Amino acid sequence: MANSPTGESVIHRLVRIISAFDAAHTAMPVSTLARRTGLPPTTTYRLVDEMLEEGLLERDPRGKVRIGVRMWELVSRSSSMLGLREAAFPFCEDVHAVVQHHTTLGILDQDEVLYIERLSARSSAVNIAKIAGRLPIHACSSGLVLLAYSPKEYQDRIMARPLTKYTDSTITTPALMRQHLAEIRQHGYAAMRGIIVPESSGIAVPVFNAENRAVAALNVIVPAREENTAATVPLLKAAARGISRTLGWRGELTGTVHRTQKIPVQR
Template sequence: MANSPSGESVIRRLIKIISAFDAAHTSMPVAGLARRTGLPVTTTYRLVDEMLDEGLLERDNRGQVRIGVRMWELVSRSSTMLGLREAAFPFCEDVHSVVQHHTTLGVLDQDEVLYIERLSARSSALNIAKIAGRLPIHACSSGLVLLAYGPAGYQERILGGPPLTKYTDNTITDPAQLRRHLAEIRQRGYAAMRGIIVPESSGIAVPVFDAENKAVAALNVIVPAHEENTAATVPVLKAAARGISRALGWRGELTGTVHQTIKIPVHR
């Protein structure tokens, strides 16, 4: 693949352009795109023109560019996340209807939690977990669950890596303390964390397993801080996570499962 004078490949420059779009920048003029990517204006115009021709980008009614429908189509065709979302969505709906708070499904990607589903509650807590949004692995309940159930080597790499960022007074950043906390999460089968990334909200999360008994996602609810009802919420989450896991081919038992009748429909 041809390189630019700076040594960057075409693919790397295309990724820079795609990555420039986010929830706060859904569309922008090409000159603005050049500023956000740090690419030369002429290079940006040339690449944008090619991406427009292929439908990867499109222009809105103001003449600004945005991610095109063709991009969504290509990504959705064979993504493993599509099958996970389809399996999980009915159960996410059940949790949302019972708990009446934000409900999310997150996966690990590049040492962060990537949220692939979210059902929102207008009157609930501040929710910074957005679809296609990311949060630090150590500063959200979903991340801590996935870290707790991840391979020992992966845990040690995170705990032994660069110092973790402390977002609030409740964020656990000390490796020894975090290691003990991960053991507790694994023992009880869920994470319940208050205000570890923003003070206003708390997260409660449980793992979702695949046919190989690997924790591939975290099912999570976000509630206002100091309004957690963990005793009632955890069984609902675990019942739903069990349903999602079995839909993915898992046949095990969830750690710390509470044997309690939960009024959640069984989806076949």
Template sequence: MARKPTGESVLARAVRIFEAFTPEEPVLQVSEIARRTGLHLATASRLVAELAAHGLLARDDDRRVRIGVRLWELALRASPTATLRDTAMPFMEDVHAVVGHHVQLGVLDGDEVIFLERLSAPKGVINYTRIAGRLPLHASSSGLVLLAHGPADLRDRILAAPMQAYTANTITTSARLRRALADIRKQGFAWCPGHIHEEALGVAVPVRDARGTVVAALSVIVPNTAESRAVTGILMTAARGVTRSLPPSPLIH
């Protein structure tokens, strides 16, 4: 594959273009793509045109650029999480019907939790997560569940790194995080009142595969009230249902 004098391949530059898009800004001008990627405008324009010709990017009527449907199709076809999402969906729908607020399914990806699915309600409490959105592990109930049951080297890395504060309730010290992770492993759930937003309570439980390995976190975002803690039992029941329904082959590595 052709390379620049710096040694960067065309594929690497294409990946940088895809990474320029964010959940908050899914549509960009070519000039903004060039600025975010550090590519020359002519180079960015040429690569965008080639990617659009293959359906991996798409142009709006005003020539702004977005991720193409073809890329979404290929990602779904290859995703190892598709079976997990499809298996969990009926149980998520049951929880959503009872709780009436946001229900989410998240998995570990690097040092973050990425959300595969989210069911929401028109008048649900404020929630910053979205499908294919990410949050740091220390701040979210799903992230804490995955971190508590994740590999030791991941925990060591997160404990040693700076932790962003979203509210005064967010965990930001290694001592507090260690205690929280120990509690989660002991009690079987994460309970995070006001960690992302003061008005919201995140509650998450682990989803295990047939071997007992935690492969996902099932969570709800509900009003930050004492009564909302009652959703924990509902979540645990749903997570056990997902585990029983998962195929025996490993889904997440």
């Protein structure tokens, strides 16, 4: 019923239309939209009319179409991301204020890091992590942290694929990757210099949810060779604990807890 002669559903065509917009193309004439989606112009015009009517798209003052305010609102107010972003925000802000470098929050989605928050520094390192932007899992500190805390089967699946080399420092072999992931789990953070662009370093720590699963990575990006890892890591870890606790995490149940001292009962 809802399918075109080619069997493509209305919803799939709607996704093709929305996907034609990105940060570099936020508004365009309908003719351009038809060209970018590859849909027949008549189909595009009809769908755009319906989407304009529902507020999913809107016209800008020059008559170009763009993603509608209503669409942003519908998605933003109900997204499960809102809870994570709201929990993380005050802690991200504190990190950002103290470190004075780009601070991001990223999650894993479709084997990539999707950045759901970015607090930018006005003058700081090159930062290629954009809000709602993606970076490859093996070539950013957030990705490596999230991978380090993922199940082994997932790690194996990622390492079975070719790992693109972005710089001389990108980790591209499973053996070296396994060594890095073990170190990250042991120390509780990743500090990587120039693995996607030579001039930036990333320092990232995991954020846990109530089920003790690493659901996000908190990350600062600093100019390469200006890392102050010794000072930054404790700050990031403390902030990540705060975010995790807000998400219902109750602290590690296993691991580095040692009970060698008998604690006297308070009377």
